[in-house]
Each structure stands twice: as structure tokens, then as C-alpha cells.
Amino acid sequence: MKPKETLLSTTEIKKLAESEIENDHSSFSMDTALREDAFELDDDLKIELIEKHFKEIMLILGLDLNDDSLSGTPHRVAKMYVKEMFKGLKPENEPKSRLFENKYEYKNMLIEKNISFHSVCEHHFVPIIGNAHLAYFPNDQVIGLSKLNRIVGYFAQRPQVQERMTMQISKMLKEVLKTEDIAVIIEADHLCVAMRGVQDESSSTVTSDFSGKFKDAECREELIKFISMK
Numbered sequence: 001m002k003p004k005e006t007l008l009s010t011t012e013i014k015k016l017a018e019s020e021i022e023n024d025h026s027s028f029s030m031d032t033a034l035r036e037d038a039f040e041l042d043d044d045l046k047i048e049l050i051e052k053h054f055k056e057i058m059l060i061l062g063l064d065l066n067d068d069s070l071s072g073t074p075h076r077v078a079k080m081y082v083k084e085m086f087k088g089l090k091p092e093n094e095p096k097s098r099l100f101e102n103k104y105e106y107k108n109m110l111i112e113k114n115i116s117f118h119s120v121c122e123h124h125f126v127p128i129i130g131n132a133h134l135a136y137f138p139n140d141q142v143i144g145l146s147k148l149n150r151i152v153g154y155f156a157q158r159p160q161v162q163e164r165m166t167m168q169i170s171k172m173l174k175e176v177l178k179t180e181d182i183a184v185i186i187e188a189d190h191l192c193v194a195m196r197g198v199q200d201e202s203s204s205t206v207t208s209d210f211s212g213k214f215k216d217a218e219c220r221e222e223l224i225k226f227i228s229m230k
């Protein structure tokens, strides 16, 4: 093994750094910060390139990639990034939300609670593990319940910030369900807090977004009561 040959050249590193500065968009937007050319490479090429670069990281860390247990890791990680963990970056993976006629005239609060999800903190690339609670007041149309889980999954499968994920889910629910009466609550453990820095394993983060009828205190109390119910 000649690690020097496989490491990035100084020019390549400089180029990468420059493109990072160019693409340093403000992160206050509700949209995930994506490059304009985000979807120009197909999945297979992305896997091939990530594999190559992940191998570099492992080599820099001093790992011996001739070892049986490590040799397949760059490919496994690359495939997992593109096909699983970050698949929600691709707009074509947005769940198709079919609506059904609200035949029962059910106009009360509907809650889908404890939707478990796994995401990745975009600042450290380590897991965020949590539960989402979604609620809405149906209009003339209702959505299949599993679609609510899929919407959470779509926004979880990308590098995330919990606050933004909360707002992204709320926005999509408003668009799909054609109502402002939407509530989103997310409680999650951030492994970057547990594994590094302050190494606090017991703290968790709660975020919420209440719109329409959920701005009313009584309505919110009812929602919290239902969510806390076993």
C-alpha cells in the first residue's frame, strides 16, 4: 500500500476548500442548503466518489485497508449515505401523498404520535434519534396515516438541524393537507451531545411548531394531553 498516492493532492484539497467557501450559503433558510449542481451526478457515481474519499479519510486516520474487516467499509459507507441515510436529499424521493375524501366528516383533531425517526446532525454527521408527533384538523380530504410517517422519514434522511426539520415537516403538511391547522412536535437525542463535547447522555431536545387552531392554548393543551396518554 502506498498511501501517498491515494491521498488527495494539495491542489485538489485547495479546490475543495474554494468550492466550500463559494457554497457557504446562509443556513437560516428553511430549505436544506444544497448546491445548484446537487443532482447532476447519478447515485452510482456518487457512491463511487464517496467511496474513494472515505477511503482517504480512513487512510489518513492510519487504518490498514488491507485488513479483511476494513476493506469493504468505504463502499458500505458510501452506499449507506446515498441509498439510505441521505436519500431524503433527492426531491424524487419525496413521498407521494394521496388524499382521500373525508367520508366520515371527521373534523376533530387527528394525531399521529411517536413516529420514530433516525437522522444525522449536519454539524457533526452523527445520529439524531427521536420521535415526532404530528396533528391536524382535517378538511374535506384526509391523508393515509402511513404517509405522515413517510413525510417524517423523508426529512430525517438528510443531514439535519432539528429546528429546520420541524419547520420543513410543518410546511409540507400545510401544502399537502391544504390547511393551516397543523402541529409538529419533535423530541430527539443528539448523539453529538452524548458522544462528544459536554458528553451529556440524558438531555434531549424538544422543538415544536403550532399553526392555525393550534395557536389556541386550549387546543394545544388537548394535543399535549393526547400525546402524553399511554
Ligand SMILES: [Zn+2]
Binding pocket: 121, 122, 123, 124, 125, 190, 192, 193
Ligand atoms: Zn451535532
